[in-house]
Amino acid sequence: MTKNLDVLALSxxxxRDSQSGQLSRKLLAQGxxxxxxxxxxxxxxxxxxxDGxxxxxxxxxxxxxxxLCLLW
Incomplete structure (x- = not known):
């Protein structure tokens, strides 16, 4: 059975996750x-x-x- 991908919903x-910073946090949490x-x-x-x-x-x-290492 094939699952359809809702590309619009995914985008x-x-x-939304990119603008909120959630996407970056998720990716960094994954290493x-x-x-x-x-x-x-x-x-x-x-x-x-x-590691931040x-x-x-x-x-x-x-x-x-x-x-240069940034401290922020």
């Missing part, structure tokens, strides 16, 4: 590493690890090169 759930933009440092990425560490850096040779 609405993802949008994922998240990357995003920081408006104060437009030329860099922010990496957030499951935030780092500012960039991609270099296919790896994240940390330049």
């Amino acid at each position: 609405e759930e993802v949008e 994922q590493t998240l990357y995003g933009k920081e408006p104060d440092f437009p030329d860099h990425l922010v990496r957030t690890t499951a 560490k935030n780092s500012l850096g960039h991609w270099e040779d296919g790896e994240f090169a940390e330049e």
Whole structure:
């Protein structure tokens, strides 16, 4: 038996969880590493690890090169 996927409902759930921060919390709780933009440092990425560490850096040779550990 095949279960139909309600793509619209799924996209609405993802949008809601993303805006509330719930999606990030769920992914970090699963041990994922998240990357995003920081408006104060437009030329860099922010990496957030499951242990709560935030780092500012960039991609270099296919790896994240940390330049600064952020305390926030």
